[in-house]
Amino acid sequence: MCGIAGIIHRGHTGDVGDEMTRMLQAMKHRGPDSTGYALYGDPSELLVMRFKLADPNDSGDFAYAERLARSRTAVEQRLAKLGAEVDRMDGESDYAYRATLRYAGELKPLADYVEDVPGVEVLSLGHSLEIVKDLGDAESVAQQYRLDKFQGSHAIGHVRMATESDVDIAGAHPYWAYPFSDVAVVHNGQLTNYHRWRRRLERLGHRFQSECDSEIIAVYLAQRMSDGLSLETAMKQSLTDLDGVFTYLVVTETSLGMAKDEMAAKPLVLYETEELVALASEEVAIRSVLNREIDTYDPYEGEVMVWSR
Template sequence: ATIHTESGGYAFRATIRYGGDLKPLADYLEDIDGCEVLSLGNSLEIVKDLGDAESVHEQYQLGNLKGTHGIGHVRMATESDVDLASAHPYWAYPFADVSVVHNGQLTNYHVWRRRLERMGHRFQSECDSEIIAVYLAQQLENGMPLETAMKHSLDDFDGVFTYLVATGNELGVAKDEMAAKPLVLMETDDLVVMASEEMAIRALMGREVESRDPFEREVLTWQV
């Protein structure tokens, strides 16, 4: 394998020429003392660290990234550790190009973690958000469309939650049956913007906007 690295603070980018299955590679790298794999893939790059959005933006020069879509989350840890492994976004280890950010709580987290571990999956944290990422990636691996997988997740997961998912060519959002976790959406012919509050979208756009709040059990996806 040929490896090229670029430093960016705590984490760094490594370009690897590799044609095999991702799981053996991910497991090998993860088992190296002091090494933690934040993501593997061909098109989706995960950047995360401790601190506020501005400090992470400056440290990793996020303004220089180019792409079609992205998701991000500044969170207050309630039931997980405050460390890099517990920061969002979550990569669906060891699947390529699947990432999730999530607001809420899965009350059947331990049931699904044990179920996925029995299938051979390995987790990098104790956070329930990672379960969503791996669950969706496994469904995609089985040939299920993203929108269908997300709809199934609303039946399989218990709790109160809203989550966003990004793949190499799709973006999606889902809300549970109570829709208690906030999310507003602005959509035009060529742009989709989502945030917990409309004021964040107004700050980004620099003007007043028309937004809506997705309803209970709503699943939306976009091809990008």
């Protein structure tokens, strides 16, 4: 079933961490298994890397703490070997970390080298994007990662009911559009040509961290943009190339976009003013952040829309 949400402030910043938490918590009934955020703060000259050393489901394993310590040391060593200077590294939990780096190289070799450490997954790399996702509802995830004070221009989020993959962080949304900086996707629906596109993208050198079909959309858009297409054009082409029933939201450093397949079976409600755009699977999510009467509407089937901050 799942639920997706997005918000963008046009021309100013807002409390996007708190706003997204309220939107996602209002849709907790659509997905109790995990909650995820893609948050955009002020762009920084430093590169922000969100990563995990293991999955919380593994905490009962023998020597779990020792394995985490070895993995963190290995990550730090590999960053240094590639010339990335760590400005700061903070642990959000025993397995989830946020690091700020000075690094001028390409993102793909960096992400690939770090993820060669067993159990490690890079959740996001960017100068303004931070992907946070974990097991539990929005309020518990926001409290664990201290998201209530996160200031930024835009964000997307996802509440997940696991249907075709495990209840773990690897299967949780959003997905970073590896190896593109500051691009992420959330999705509600199902792709019926998932395996064909996964094989095609793997032959082009892309890697996948999950069996979730939503990750295909993120990597697909990354590939199309690497071919020179704009975000909006890549999204329009996705409606032809990707089969199934789906609605997805995509964010870049400056934009928020939505796409609905031609059957429009997966719901999305939209509210728009000159200052704010908010979207969600249910109107109750939008109303959770607006304390006034509002008018909303449903985007049409086969529609692609993009807004800039």
